[in-house]
Amino acid sequence: MSPDVSARATPYWMTGPALAIFLALVIIPLGMTVLLAFYDWGQYKGIVAEFTLKNFREIFSDSYFLEVFLRTLRIAVLVTLFAVLIGVPEAYILNRMSPAWRGICLLAILGPLLVSVVARTLGWALLLGSTGLVNRGLMALGLIGQPLEFMFTETGVVIALVHVLIPFMILAVWASLQRLDPQIENAALSLGASRLTIWRRVILPQIVPGILSGSIIVFALAASAFASPAIIGGRRLKVAATLAYDEFLNTLNWPLGAAVAVLLLAALVILTVGANRLVERRYSQVFE
Template sequence: MTMAASTDAATPAVPTVAPAPERVGERWSWAPYLLSLPGLALFAVLLLVPLAMTALLSLNSFSFYGGIQDVWRFDNYLEILADSYFHEVFLRTFRIAALVTLLCALLGAPQAYILRRMTPAWRSLCLLIVLGPLLISVVSRTLGWALLLGSTGLLNQALMNLGLVSEPIEFMYTETGVVIALTHVLVPFMVLSVWASLQRLDPQVENAALSLGAGPSTVLRRIVLPQIVPGILSGSIIVFALAASAFATPAIIGGRRLKVAATLAYDEFLNTLNWPLGATVAILLLLANIVIIVGCNRLVERRYKQVFE
């Protein structure tokens, strides 16, 4: 009895694990959906309903003597797809948008990187300068560019006084002028997108690379650039969509001689009163933007997985 008692006393007690309590099934709650109803209703009324009405209007036909005829046909879509004039307008629209996106990426990414390396005081001042165009009406900014780019504008007068050109350069009513003005309008969006990506980059990583013998160009190419590529792609999506659908800047700088999709839809609605054709142009522009944005978004998601996984 003594040996058994001592053996039992020496054996450590094995802790008993209490069985895990059964998980109670989650109860279905309508509260999140009810709270979302006001926002969804506002979204439907202000966006989905007008888009649906525009899509239905694009299926109607138009005649100068009979007006808009309430029939559902795809004649307007077939006309745009078959007419080379509309092909040229859409090609010009996306060419301008692509050039603006490229210039914004080339200007905005270095600006964001330089702003990140500034002291807080200078960074706040320069960030205000970069974002300043967003605080001014797009019409006012475009009219300012019209004064600068005109044949008697400040830019041409300065070039002629310096002897760089013998006659004024045609910026107005050309794609070059539209690209310059749109780049000035949209480059802040690229700066903000790249700036958001740079917030995830630890400055000590760059310092560590420099201490290990990497040159500045190697640090930019191997460390900084992979981190900001998602921001560049995100900014490119925003800039391309805004540039492709821009109206005020192409209307003022491009005039009536340089048509893009937005000004073409405007003319069809208000000048020729062919609302179905104008609605068709708007719907095709929307669909093209959606296809391009979704494709670029896939690239952004894939890049994020490669960088952060």
């Protein structure tokens, strides 16, 4: 083999193992799931390897599945909205801190990511229960007369998911803030601009790409979350991920569960790609 050919082949040899692992662990299982979604199933005959659209027809014709997907979308949108409302100011404060305090706050922000998602969610279940710390504290302060319903409700699921996913929003916005020259704010102050005007006219347009990037991550993770909806929502509050789980392991209707998973994946890919195009367009407008 000539040196030129060997040099051209080197990148392929170096990326080959990673591509093989990605193919074996991601692409092939996804392809098998998509294929399984078009198989037939019966209670007595099991899975039949014949092409059919019965599973997708059942999903689109049954209002129960529509309700589950709409609930999944609603929870993901609410989690993303609260992550923006809480995470953006927190990222701005983090960016203005001294390095010593910033390190401590970063540890507190990243702390939820260092703990198992099941342990975190069980902790929220103890806090949000009818006899949990939240309800007992509110009743002790005289703010409520009877416990609020957090468990097995969308409110409880949203609270747990916001706690789990808000670090992704904070880090995305903080990365955008680090590109912002602090002297721009000082220049605006010297010209008589108020703090609100500086935030609205100077800072916010610069960090919009970070907000959009963080929103994509939070929305995708919230829509596909399983542990938090399963523990906090329980069996009465189904989302797409728990619905697919039940079809696979409870009713043993693997093709229908695969169809639910494929539709969830397709919806997330379409929304993520569309939002990513918006982020790229916004980056080009900001930094051109």
